[in-house]
Amino acid sequence: SQKIEQNSEALNIQEGKTATLTCNYTNYSPAYLQWYRQDPGRGPVFLLLIRENEKEKRKERLKVTFDTTLKQSLFHITASQPADSATYLCALGGYSTLTFGKGTMLLVSP
């Protein structure tokens, strides 16, 4: 069966460092992958989309990579700030719908 794995343990880093979050998947061939941010008590908010034929995508301090051979996506936040603290969800895109991972909590301390 399809499986999406994100690190269930929170990632704690210091302000200014680069945060790297991982999304691994099995039994799936997504056409694209999206990353969302979710703050407590709120709905997820879209951050980035990367297609299967793209290796890397950047948006300001965010960078996403997509390796369809390894079946893995890496999500990087450079020069992290306490305001980046949130849960980050990866979502794999099929024909019509998204399948979400459970997310990884990121905590950036001053």
Place this chain on the structure above:
Amino acid sequence: DAGVIQSPRHEVTEMGQEVTLRCKPISGHNSLFWYRQTMMRGLELLIYFNNNVPIDDSGMPEDRFSAKMPNASFSTLKIQPSEPRDSAVYFCASSLTSGGASTYNEQFFGPGTRLTVL
């Protein structure tokens, strides 16, 4: 734009009662999704509408759950009868998709309805 609007924000009910959750998507969006989020199972898709037509309801847990979209600006998710295991946060999301194709476009989520069934 006000974004996706959901009501109520919180609902506490007793087992066996009927629960109706409501969603108003972003104007102009033609796709609407209902999700359920729990700590154990994460964010799960329940049902997907495109142009008010249910396209994929494979995630609907059982016959106790039903969803409707009578027009482009309103959708409901009903649980009857409700059970304690239905306790979760229910999200509605909308997006604009073209040509009936894949949801390459981002989904916009509402604030969610926190449902507690006692």
